[in-house]
Amino acid sequence: MKLYNTLTKKKEEFKPIKxxxxxxxxxxxxxxxxxxxxxMRTYLFEDFLKRVLxxxxxxxxxxxxxxxxGHLTSDSDSGEDKLEKGAKKERxxxxxxxxxxxxxxxxxxxxxxxxxxxxxxxxxxxxxxxxDLIKEMEKKGFTYTIKDGVYFDTSKLEKYGRLWGxxxxxxxxxxxxxxxxxxxxxxxxxxxxxPKNEKRQMEWESPWGVGFPGWHTECVVMSVNNLGIPFDIHxxxxxxxxxxxxxxxxxxEAVYNKPxxxxxxxxxxxxxxxxxxxxxxxNIVTLSTLKxxxxxxxxxxxxxxxxxxxxxxxxxxxxxxxxxxxxxxLYEKTVELSRSNKIKHSNKYEEYQGKFLEFxxxxxxxxxxxxxxxxxxxxxxxxxxEKYDLLINFDNIFGLKLSSVKSEDISESKYIIKxxxxxxxVWTSDISIxxxxxxxxxxxxxETRKNKEWDKADEAxxxxxxxxxxxxxxxxxxxxxKK
Ligand code: AMP
Ligand code: ZN
Numbered sequence: 394m395k396l397y398n399t400l401t402k403k404k405e406e407f408k409p410i411k412x413x414x415x416x417x418x419x420x421x422x423x424x425x426x427x428x429x430x431x432x433m434r435t436y437l438f439e440d441f442l443k444r445v446l447x448x449x450x451x452x453x454x455x456x457x458x459x460x461x462x463g464h465l466t467s468d469s470d471s472g473e474d475k476l477e478k479g480a481k482k483e484r485x486x487x488x489x490x491x492x493x494x495x496x497x498x499x500x501x502x503x504x505x506x507x508x509x510x511x512x513x514x515x516x517x518x519x520x521x522x523x524x525d526l527i528k529e530m531e532k533k534g535f536t537y538t539i540k541d542g543v544y545f546d547t548s549k550l551e552k553y554g555r556l557w558g559x560x561x562x563x564x565x566x567x568x569x570x571x572x573x574x575x576x577x578x579x580x581x582x583x584x585x586x587x588p589k590n591e592k593r594q595m596e597w598e599s600p601w602g603v604g605f606p607g608w609h610t611e612c613v614v615m616s617v618n619n620l621g622i623p624f625d626i627h628x629x630x631x632x633x634x635x636x637x638x639x640x641x642x643x644x645x646e647a648v649y650n651k652p653x654x655x656x657x658x659x660x661x662x663x664x665x666x667x668x669x670x671x672x673x674x675x676n677i678v679t680l681s682t683l684k685x686x687x688x689x690x691x692x693x694x695x696x697x698x699x700x701x702x703x704x705x706x707x708x709x710x711x712x713x714x715x716x717x718x719x720x721x722x723l724y725e726k727t728v729e730l731s732r733s734n735k736i737k738h739s740n741k742y743e744e745y746q747g748k749f750l751e752f753x754x755x756x757x758x759x760x761x762x763x764x765x766x767x768x769x770x771x772x773x774x775x776x777x778x779e780k781y782d783l784l785i786n787f788d789n790i791f792g793l794k795l796s797s798v799k800s801e802d803i804s805e806s807k808y809i810i811k812x813x814x815x816x817x818x819v820w821t822s823d824i825s826i827x828x829x830x831x832x833x834x835x836x837x838x839x840e841t842r843k844n845k846e847w848d849k850a851d852e853a854x855x856x857x858x859x860x861x862x863x864x865x866x867x868x869x870x871x872x873x874x875k876k
Pocket of ligand 2: 612637
């Protein structure tokens with residue numbers, strides 16, 4: 394399989410270090426606020442990658458961190474710690490904030506059907522290891538101390554900025570302006586001292602003074618300690634190329650004199666029409682926002698499946714609606730095909746499976762794999778049971794829970810009720826789950842429609858709608874669902 398490597402700026406054949414096992418490290422969230430759907434796009438891309446590796450028979454050891462200390466409001470090593478700031482705002486302890494948003498994040502991942510990492514690590518659980526790593530850097534002459542902390546001297550590392558391309562190099566000029574005492578603009582904090590006039594909630598003793606680690610050290614410790622060095626793949630959002638990942642690489646090269654990871658993969662951003670979606674600017678959409686509008690997180694997953702991870706995605710209500718409609722069609726198709734008689738696999742089955750594998754193994758070309766799936770559904774040369782088997786097989790990558798979509802035999806029933814379980818639709822003919830007043834209105838609507846009393850029928854529909862239910866007609870049948 395081929396993967397695009399930010400390090401070489403090329404698609405490369407993927408060669409794991411161990412024969413059938415792959416080590417992946419993904420930078421996790423900074424847990425001071427809700428993760429937004431932009432953040433989630435990055436975690437979805439990483440989930441797609443993991444699923445493609447597993448589909449190819451690899452066992453995946455995946456480590457993800459939770460940043461609960463050290464991420465400052467400014468990339469220039471100044472500003473407040475995001476966690477301390479969040480805690481003040483909510484009048485809670487930093488520990489409470491970290492716990493709450495970590496738990497919420499894990500729930501969000503579940504609702505998107507993202508496979509859990511093999512190992513979760515909290516930054517605050519690795520403080521001693523981070524201090525030990527900084528000591529190593531100090532021993533090798535890569536650090537210096539100024540008023541507000543211990544810094545990494547980037548001029549000591551010949552190849553600083555390995556991940557940058559030529560254009561990025563130009564952009565990086567003057568990137569970090571603040572902390573005036575630094576030797577070089579790009580130097581970054583390894584250990585920050587607690588401010589003299591302020592008591593931080595999170596602070597630790599260190600050989601250099603009481604303080605807290607800089608953001609870029611935690612990921613080095615957590616990845617290397619769990620996966621070895623080098624490990625296979627390091628991922629994150631595209632914004633990490635310039636600073637965070639560059640500075641992770643700098644530290645590992647200083648201490649181990651080895652490359653940190655063989656492949657570096659970055660997911661493009663999800664933006665709003667009028668710009669960036671970011672927690673700090675406050676213009677965020679979360680999965681909860683979508684749920685409040687009755688949109689399933691899996692519809693968002695579908696939207697992300699449909700855009701290549703290296704392309705920008707401009708989020709709009711219309712694009713999400715389109716994804717939701719397509720996903721619902723896919724569910725309906727799946728449930729229809731699930732009732733088909735088993736018929737042996739033909740050549741077409743292998744042909745589709747082969748093409749599918751080709752797409753996903755071409756740097757996760759999942760949008761093409763999804764388009765292929767729709768072609769397959771429409772292909773008259775493929776039997777229904779083959780189609781169903783292929784859908785279930787492809788869903789190992791898509792993760793849309795297609796095998797959970799259920800329907801009892803509703804062919805004889807006049808009423809079909811669409812309910813939901815674990816985020817996927819379930820169809821039933823059991824009208825007992827519909828409240829009596831709604832059922833009465835539905836009957837009025839059907840009766841008045843039969844008599845062509847359209848105004849009355851419409852009035853009944855509006856009333857049903859007001860009470861939080863929806864009715865649609867499909868031939869002789871009435872489809873009912875709760876909004
Ligand atoms: P943070 O919680 O800010 O540390 O970010 C968590 C992850 O989300 C990182 O991998 C970021 O690169 C990524 N990220 C942040 N904003 C966006 C966005 N708008 N679209 C996609 N990924 C993002
Ligand atoms: Zn990181």
